[in-house]
Amino acid sequence: MQLKVLVLAGDGIGPEVTEQAIRVLRTVAAHGDHAFTFEDGLIGGAAIDAAGTPFPPATREAALASDAVFLGAVGHNKFNALPPSERPEAGLLALRAALGGFANLRPAFAHPALADNSPLRPAVIEEVDILFVRELLGGLYFGQPREWNRATNEAWNTMRYTRAEIERVARVAFELAGKRRKKLTSVDKANVLEVSQLWRATVNEVAKDYPEITVEHEFVDACSMHLMNNPRRFDVILTENLFGDILSDEAGVITGSLGVLPSATIGGQVDLFEPVHGSAPDIAGQGIANPVGAILTAAMLLRHSAKLEAEALAVEQAVRTVLESGARTKDLARGQQGTILSTQEMGTRVNDALIDVLRGQAESARLTGVTR
Incomplete structure (x- = not known):
């Protein structure tokens, strides 16, 4: 090699x-x-x-x-x-x-030898093994327009995704889920954001090509709570750029x-x-x-x-x-x-x-x- x-x-x-x-x-x-x-x-x-x-x-x-x-x-x-x-x-x-x-693939796992390092109870984190699949080239980090207008004391960023961008990262997540425990959780904020509604619809379309994978959808705020009180429910977590950054860092608490x-x-x-x-x-x-x-x-x-x-x-x-x-x-x-x-x-x-x-x-x- x-x-x-x-x-x-x-x-x-x-x-x-x-x-x-x-x-x-x-x-x-x-x-x-x-x-x-x-x-x-x-x-x-x-x-x-x-x-x-x-x-x-x-x-x-x-x-x-x-x-x-x-x-x-x-x-x-x-x-x-x-x-x-x-x-x-x-x-x-x-x-x-x-x-x-x-x-962006970010594993979050519980080492038995490090159980005392987590502020969570050992019973909560035992055998936790999560893989975050974070979309990395879209969303608020790259969307345009973006600006801090100091003259008017305003600032704005743009969360933007295309169907193609969502589909390609979703397929990576589904393929990886197929090699693990065959469960995928897609995280969004579809009750508020149009971008998240497109995200959810696209993930559901891609899921039709992976009937062996169990798919669930979580709002990002609910997911952040469940990561702390029941992280074993997750296997592969698929989400967009900003949510993925925050949630995968939060999961550092598990380790x-x-x-x-x-x-x-x-x-x-x-x-x-x-x-x-x-x-x-x-x-x-x-x-x-x-x-x-x-x-x-x-x-x-x-x-x-x-x-x-x-x-x-x-x-x-x-x-x-x-x-x-x-x-x-x-x-x-x-x-x-x-x-x-x-x-x-x-x-x-x-x-x-x-x-x-x-x-x-x-x-x-x-x-x-x-x-x-």
Whole structure:
């Protein structure tokens, strides 16, 4: 397997956690004789400092020439005085638009080893495994017109979708639901918004092609409540851009930390992978950031871009093994007894566990005569 990855470490803790994720990918490549190549690029605040723009043309060209893009994080408070179109976050939106990925996949799961980290009762979150499919290129984030008119003290954004935009992301969600528990929840606000009425009607039309999938519709406010009191009722949640952003972040409560949640954006010319957490500039450079979200994002890259399912599962198993051993970064310690690991130490623990899992897979394949 040959894979060319553009690495955009970005701002804040991005470089620290990205280093550990790429380390894991190199381990997978070495053990499987895969030819993974990594090229570094600039985005966000780092790009503003070096090139005067959050999304330099060279980064765009390199991204479109890659098989996958791995992003750390963007954003820093020192750029808050800039116009929104010139801030680090504008670079991320421009990258998403350039790559064309319209389906953002955000898993939300309950690690048994982290049950005490969630403010929800263990009985509520036990065995929760949700996959958010968030439409990423439409809605309020990209709709026009949009403006803040300072002269009149007015501001407006436009939520806009076409049937085609809804249908394509719905089909991604239905396909993924078919590989899971065959249940899809579509979230909208169809009792108020015309855009949501189009969304619901389109999802119902697409559902006719997937009779094996159970479909339900939820208003976004009801869904946000059920995520906290009965999250096990959900499997795949399909929703538009803004609702998906809010709900998937809320679901971080289930796991107990955004620092362990990954994401992938697929459907475009090049897939984009980034952990859900932000740049956290207040802890950057201290070696205390949690790399697990970035490492699990690497697993999603293996699954969706490299098509290496066994290796993706190996990374996920390594993370489970390390968490079950009691290893914690500062955000996960929560007053628990034991040693708190640095970013690099946690990465080392996961990488060592991964080597063991990969060796086990190789031995099993040898004994069964399976060639991979």
